[in-house]
Amino acid sequence: MERGVFFQLIVTFxxxxxxxxxxxxxxxxxxxxQVVDILGWMDAPTFARLFAIAQTAPGPxxxxxxxxxxxxxxxxxxxVATTALLLPSCLLALASSRGLQRFGGSRVVRIVTLALVxxxxxxxxxxxxxxxxxxxxxxxxxxxxxxxxxxTYRSKVNPLVPMAAGxxxxxxxxxxxxx
Amino acid sequence: xxxxxxxxxxxxxxxxxxxxxxxxxxxxxFGGVGPVARHIIVAERNWLDDRGYAELMxxxxxxxxxxxxxxxxxxxxxxRGGVGALTCVFALMAMPLLCLVGLxxxxxxxxSHPLAQVALTGAAASAAGLILGTAVRLxxxxxxxxxxxxxxxxxxxxxxxxxxxMLPTLLVLVPLGLIAATLGARRV
Numbered sequence: 001m002e003r004g005v006f007f008q009l010i011v012t013f014x015x016x017x018x019x020x021x022x023x024x025x026x027x028x029x030x031x032x033x034q035v036v037d038i039l040g041w042m043d044a045p046t047f048a049r050l051f052a053i054a055q056t057a058p059g060p061x062x063x064x065x066x067x068x069x070x071x072x073x074x075x076x077x078x079x080v081a082t083t084a085l086l087l088p089s090c091l092l093a094l095a096s097s098r099g100l101q102r103f104g105g106s107r108v109v110r111i112v113t114l115a116l117v118x119x120x121x122x123x124x125x126x127x128x129x130x131x132x133x134x135x136x137x138x139x140x141x142x143x144x145x146x147x148x149x150x151x152t153y154r155s156k157v158n159p160l161v162p163m164a165a166g167x168x169x170x171x172x173x174x175x176x177x178x179x
Numbered sequence: 180x181x182x183x184x185x186x187x188x189x190x191x192x193x194x195x196x197x198x199x200x201x202x203x204x205x206x207x208x209f210g211g212v213g214p215v216a217r218h219i220i221v222a223e224r225n226w227l228d229d230r231g232y233a234e235l236m237x238x239x240x241x242x243x244x245x246x247x248x249x250x251x252x253x254x255x256x257x258x259r260g261g262v263g264a265l266t267c268v269f270a271l272m273a274m275p276l277l278c279l280v281g282l283x284x285x286x287x288x289x290x291s292h293p294l295a296q297v298a299l300t301g302a303a304a305s306a307a308g309l310i311l312g313t314a315v316r317l318x319x320x321x322x323x324x325x326x327x328x329x330x331x332x333x334x335x336x337x338x339x340x341x342x343x344x345m346l347p348t349l350l351v352l353v354p355l356g357l358i359a360a361t362l363g364a365r366r367v
Contacts, residue, residue, distance in 0.1 A: 019345050023245040025310055029338045030345035048303035049296070053282050055306040058208045059275020060245035066276060070283050078283075082276065086268065089244030090252045094264055096242060097253040106234075111364055112241040114327075115356030119349070121318050122331035126339025128311030135303035144301060145308040152312025163305040170301025171294070179297075 005073050006080050008039065013065045013084035020089065022120030024062040028127035031064060032134060041072050048135040056163065062086070137170065140179040144170055192226060192258050194266050200224050201251055201270035208275070212247045226254060247271065326359040 012034050020027045028051065035041045042050075050071055054064040062085050069081025100109070132145045144166040151162045173179035192200070200219055207215045220226050227235060239249040248268060255267030289295035318331060334352055337343045 015346070018243050019349055020243045020245070021349075022240070025313075027345065028310070029342065033342065033344065045300065045303075048307075049286075049299040052299050052302035052306045053286055054279065055309065056302070057275055057279045057282055058212075059205050059272065059278070060208075060212055060247050062245045062248065063275060063279050066279055067283055070280070075280065078276070078280065082272065086244075086248065086272070089242065090248065090264070090268060093239075093242050093244065093249040093252040094256055094261070096238065097256055100238065101257070107364075109238055109241050111357065111360045113237060114360035114364065115330075115353065116241060117321060118323055118327035118331040119334045119352050119356055121314055121321065122334030123338055123345075124310060124314035125318070125331075125335045128307050128314055129335075129339045130342075131307035131310060132304065135300055135307055137300045137304040141300065141304035144304040145311065148305045148308025149312035149315065150308075152309050153316045159309050163302055163309065166305030166308065167298050167301040170304060171298050174297045174301075179301075 005077065009069055009073065009077060009081045010084045012039070013069070013081050014088055016065070017085045017088040018092065020062070020085075021116045022124060023060070024064055024085075025127050026120050026123035028064065029123070029130040031068065032130050035068055035072075036134075041068070044134040045136050046071075048131060051131055051134070052163075056160070138179060140170060140173045192224065194259055194263060196224070197255055197259060197263055197267050198270045200226070201255075201267045202274060204247065205271045206274040208247075212245075216247050216250060220250070220254070226258075324363055326363065327356075330356050330359070 016027050016030055016034075019030065032044070032047055036044055036047050047068075050067045051064055054061070054067045057063055063082075065085040066078050066082040070078035073080070099105070128145075128149070132142070135141055135145075137144070148162045148166050151157065152159065170179055200223075204212055204216045204219050217232060221229060221232050235250055235253060236246060238253065239246040242249050248271065251267035251271045252264045255263035255265070257263075259266070286295070286299070321327075323331065330352060334348065337348045337352075338345055
């Protein structure tokens with residue numbers, strides 16, 4: 001059973017590694033589909049909470065995979081999931097870097113970027129929607145999501161500030177019984 | 180790619196230099212590592228100039244994976260080969276992963292408490308808003324062509340609303356995007 005979990009972590013996150021165009025914020029829906037809908041490792045609210053914790057930690061945003069690995073198989077799971085998420089894309093980056101230095105190819109880079117940026121941004125928007133629905137926080141939750149989105153859109157404030165504010169508002173709303 | 184070699188004037192950073200630089204990037208990047216990475220790589224350590232950094236980020240954007248992780252691989256490899264790449268990625272991830280383990284254990288300790296569940300549900304709702312706001316900001320400022328808006332909308336609808344699996348979605352959208360980008364680039 002344990003070995004099966006590790007194998008599954010490697011397969012799932014190793015594949016997602018190469019699909020993460022624009023970083024992990026593009027693959028939240030796919031991670032959700034895999035770990036909640038297909039593998040049944042957790043329910044949607046738990047997924048949303050792990051997602052929130054990963055957003056709170058410093059560092060690259062691929063750590064959503066790390067904390068899911070931790071949730072299903074502890075520290076070993078965290079290391080396996082993180083490695084599976086990093087290794088394929090890092091090897092591709094290494095090969096691309098060396099290839100570009102040897103052969104040039106800034107035109108290819110430009111065309112690939114032109115092609116991928118709009119897809120990555122559409123996927124990021126999808127990630128936001130899937131995360132919002134997974135949080136399952138009711139009307140107050142939707143209001144907090146929209147307010148945080150507006151603040152993020154309009155200002156360059158550190159993301160931890162609106163996150164702390166949203167959390168506080170939700171706890172207050174819960175304590176007076178409207179959430 | 181010549182501007183990527185600008186650092187040749189400066190001494191090539193050593194493995195300990197790379198390690199401490201990326202350790203700092205990982206540790207300071209609360210709420211997004213992008214700005215911190217730029218500050219340390221360009222201003223503090225002088226590993227690349229502005230143009231070199233922009234070029235590096237351009238390549239990172241064309242690759243899957245987090246931009247900063249890809250930048251760590253490419254800079255590490257350029258200065259110190261495969262060992263350098265490994266050093267940079269390890270340094271970048273070490274402190275964030277330790278923090279994450281700390282947060283995860285704290286979550287475990289309080290997760291049976293209803294207030295902790297409520298607080299994290301609120302945090303999750305906000306975190307979703309962070310991603311939505313960032314996506315909208317980038318979408319409105321990316322100066323996308325009309326075909327690119329169609330691609331973004333198709334990706335959003337397929338994965339976000341229809342909840343289609345991502346691999347087949349990408350296998351359709353990425354080739355279409357490449358064709359459109361090639362035709363668009365030819366016209367300019």
